[in-house]
Amino acid sequence: xxxxxxxxxxxxxxxxxxxxxxxxxxxxxxxxxxxxxxxxxxxxxxxxxxxxxxxxxxxxxxxxxxxxxxxxxxxxxxxxxxxxxxxxxxxxxxxxxxxxxxxxxxxxxxxxxxxxxxxxxxxxxxxxxxxxxxxxxxxxxxxxxxxxxxxxxxxxxxxxxxxxxxxxxxxxxxxxxxxxxxxxxxxxxxxxxxxxxxxxxxxxxxxxxxxxxxxxxxxxxxxxxxxxxxxxxxxxxxxxxxxxxxxxxxxxxxxxxxxxxxxxxxxxxxxxxxxxxxxxxxxxxxxxxxxxxxxxxxxxxxxxxxxxxxxxxxxxxxxxxxxxxxxxxxxxxxxxxxxxxxxxxxxxxxxxxxxxxxxxxxxxxxxxxxxxxxxxxxxxxxxxxxxxxxxxxxxxxxxxxxxxxxxxxxxxxxxxxxxxxxxxxxxxxxxxxxxxxxxxxxxxxxxxxxxxxxxxxxxxxxxxxxxxxxxxxxxxxxxxxxxxxxxxxxxxxxxxxxxxxxxxxxxxxxx
Amino acid sequence: xxxxxxxxxxxxxxxxxxxxxxxxxxxxxxxxxxxxxxxxxxxxxxxxxxxxxxxxxxxxxxxxxxxxxxxxxxxxxxxxxxxxxxxxxxxxxxxxxxxxxxxxxxxxxxxxxxxxxxxxxxxxxxxxxxxxxxxxxxxxxxxxxxxxxxxxxxxxxxxxxxxxxxxxxxxxxxxxxxxxxxxxxxxxxxxxxxxxxxxxxxxxxxxxxxxxxxxxxx
Numbered sequence: 001x002x003x004x005x006x007x008x009x010x011x012x013x014x015x016x017x018x019x020x021x022x023x024x025x026x027x028x029x030x031x032x033x034x035x036x037x038x039x040x041x042x043x044x045x046x047x048x049x050x051x052x053x054x055x056x057x058x059x060x061x062x063x064x065x066x067x068x069x070x071x072x073x074x075x076x077x078x079x080x081x082x083x084x085x086x087x088x089x090x091x092x093x094x095x096x097x098x099x100x101x102x103x104x105x106x107x108x109x110x111x112x113x114x115x116x117x118x119x120x121x122x123x124x125x126x127x128x129x130x131x132x133x134x135x136x137x138x139x140x141x142x143x144x145x146x147x148x149x150x151x152x153x154x155x156x157x158x159x160x161x162x163x164x165x166x167x168x169x170x171x172x173x174x175x176x177x178x179x180x181x182x183x184x185x186x187x188x189x190x191x192x193x194x195x196x197x198x199x200x201x202x203x204x205x206x207x208x209x210x211x212x213x214x215x216x217x218x219x220x221x222x223x224x225x226x227x228x229x230x231x232x233x234x235x236x237x238x239x240x241x242x243x244x245x246x247x248x249x250x251x252x253x254x255x256x257x258x259x260x261x262x263x264x265x266x267x268x269x270x271x272x273x274x275x276x277x278x279x280x281x282x283x284x285x286x287x288x289x290x291x292x293x294x295x296x297x298x299x300x301x302x303x304x305x306x307x308x309x310x311x312x313x314x315x316x317x318x319x320x321x322x323x324x325x326x327x328x329x330x331x332x333x334x335x336x337x338x339x340x341x342x343x344x345x346x347x348x349x350x351x352x353x354x355x356x357x358x359x360x361x362x363x364x365x366x367x368x369x370x371x372x373x374x375x376x377x378x379x380x381x382x383x384x385x386x387x388x389x390x391x392x393x394x395x396x397x398x399x400x401x402x403x404x405x406x407x408x409x410x411x412x413x414x415x416x417x418x419x420x421x422x423x424x425x426x427x428x429x430x431x432x433x434x435x436x437x438x439x440x441x442x443x444x445x446x447x448x449x450x451x452x453x454x455x456x457x458x459x460x461x462x463x464x465x466x467x468x469x470x471x472x473x474x475x476x477x478x479x480x481x482x483x484x485x486x487x488x489x490x491x492x493x494x495x496x497x498x499x500x501x502x503x504x505x506x507x508x509x510x511x
Numbered sequence: 512x513x514x515x516x517x518x519x520x521x522x523x524x525x526x527x528x529x530x531x532x533x534x535x536x537x538x539x540x541x542x543x544x545x546x547x548x549x550x551x552x553x554x555x556x557x558x559x560x561x562x563x564x565x566x567x568x569x570x571x572x573x574x575x576x577x578x579x580x581x582x583x584x585x586x587x588x589x590x591x592x593x594x595x596x597x598x599x600x601x602x603x604x605x606x607x608x609x610x611x612x613x614x615x616x617x618x619x620x621x622x623x624x625x626x627x628x629x630x631x632x633x634x635x636x637x638x639x640x641x642x643x644x645x646x647x648x649x650x651x652x653x654x655x656x657x658x659x660x661x662x663x664x665x666x667x668x669x670x671x672x673x674x675x676x677x678x679x680x681x682x683x684x685x686x687x688x689x690x691x692x693x694x695x696x697x698x699x700x701x702x703x704x705x706x707x708x709x710x711x712x713x714x715x716x717x718x719x720x721x722x723x724x725x726x727x728x729x
């Protein structure tokens with residue numbers, strides 16, 4: 001119901017507006033197709049590079065046995081949990097001025113951001129791949145290259161494809177990174193939607209681009225799904241860790257070396273960001289940090305601590321909505337037979353729709369009678385919750401589904417009423433999974449930029465919105481403050497996620 | 512220099528625990544040897560050392576006097592049949608049996624002929640296009656055997672190949688394999704934990720026993 005009102009209705013509004021005559025004019029403009037072309041090209045380049053660099057790293061941290069393996073995996077994962085604006089700010093701090101607005105800057109940032117996707121998705125699968133197939137091939141006379149080409153690669157291909165599809169979607173719908181690092185000629189559909197809405201007030205045009213975006217995303221999902229079904233191979237997966245081996249061959253050493261270099265490169269932008277926050281002119285100082293407490297040069301500026309307060313209170317509401325709606329939806333899907341698949345995929349839709357489309361849809365739907373929520377703060381956490389709900393469902397549902405139904409039967413035969421059974425059998429498991437889901441939702445809400453940038457009021461910006469605003473202005477004062485504020489955002493997010501992680505349970509699923 | 516396989520003083524520790532504590536073993540070029548021993552004693556590890564999948568910490572492995580330890584698994588020409596077939600799930604029966612021939616660069620036409628000959632040997636004529644997940648346990652193990660025989664190994668290692676099957680089928684297949692290998696003139700080292708089966712399939716039986724510093728062959 002919640003998703004229906006706050007997701008489907010706006011989406012229908014966007015479709016309706018986007019297919020209007022004045023909106024369709026956008027499609028006749030050459031500039032639009034240049035944006036589409038650039039969006040696709042940068043996404044393809046980013047995906048190819050991410051997969052190329054991610055595969056060796058996935059192999060190193062999941063198949064090789066060496067000291068510090070877990071630490072390396074954690075370090076490689078850090079970028080993915082960074083808010084996108086922070087990633088943008090970090091690369092602004094790292095890359096030379098002349099790179100600003102180039103395709104290279106965007107692709108490099110995307111690779112940094114998405115490396116974790118490939119390492120996690122492919123590596124997670126690789127860990128469970130039975131290494132005896134490779135051994136059988138070796139005893140049959142296949143050399144290392146032949147083994148990779150004829151055994152490992154065909155078995156790994158579905159996972160690589162899944163990871164590629166995810167990275168392509170993330171980079172195709174990338175907003176924060178491109179808004180910060182892109183220039184007039186290097187802009188994606190997402191940024192163009194934002195520009196048309198906020199700067200040109202061309203709502204019909206923006207709506208048409210949203211439709212274009214949704215169609216493109218659906219197309220990618222369908223093609224990826226088809227390919228995956230065709231390539232998938234029924235196979236038994238083995239227990240993790242039985243398949244790691246010590247670093248012996250020169251090939252293994254080369255792969256490990258490359259992974260170490262990649263990890264160091266991943267740490268660089270974050271380091272640059274921290275350094276920039278304490279670099280004033282040509283000396284070190286805490287000027288930007290002490291400036292955080294005071295209000296900025298224009299009347300619209302608020303102090304950083306106000307943004308922290310705004311971010312935290314929005315996050316609290318968003319988490320509450322996401323956990324209640326996501327938890328209820330998970331139960332509905334897990335306990336009902338008929339229609340549960342439909343509900344399941346329906347709830348995943350916001351994941352495929354970009355955050356910008358969600359924000360834009362909410363903006364144009366609830367800005368008019370009968371429900372005018374435009375001036376109300378509640379619209380912001382609603383948008384953030386929509387982005388977070390699919391994650392909550394993906395976390396909770398597998399746990400509920402894995403619960404052995406016989407446990408409930410045992411409880412019943414012991415004289416427990418259905419209500420008591422649910423409370424004593426399901427609820428303990430459910431609450432732990434919900435805790436993990438709440439952590440995800442909190443991280444998403446705190447770092448959310450795409451939808452929030454449409455919805456947040458100018459006098460109450462969240463941390464990411466404030467960082468984006470500072471970065472859009474020239475001058476050292478603004479970039480220094482943005483860097484300091486980015487560090488604050490990362491620390492706040494880490495603290496909140498760590499606090500919710502206390503409920504973490506090993507059987508809890510993850511996306 | 513003796514003919515056939517010679518294993519001398521092989522020691523292996525896995526994860527800090529001694530598994531093999533100095534194993535000596537010979538297999539002549541015309542004999543079938545059964546390797547007995549309780550489960551977990553290190554029989555599989557010994558086979559993997561011989562196949563080249565595990566590098567021993569100490570000791571020697573030679574074939575007709577030639578050192579094998581420096582030779583990678585894919586150049587040893589020693590076949591291995593795993594306990595549970597381990598057929599490639601992304602290839603059909605013909606693709607599995609022809610795998611070693613492909614790696615050796617045999618042409619497609621010759622491969623087809625050889626695969627059908629091998630399927631005849633293991634009593635599975637016409638199974639070329641079957642998907643491997645449609646095979647029964649006994650059929651899968653026969654395909655695995657044909658796959659291991661295809662590149663014409665100089666020695667075949669069998670790691671409890673019929674352990675998962677019921678007793679009747681296990682003994683029948685054991686005898687079939689023995690006769691088949693004898694006819695092809697391929698020596699075999701056949702791991703099992705069943706004494707009756709060992710006596711049935713082999714010319715000679717050796718027993719791996721647990722020792723303080725890892726398993727040994729007395």
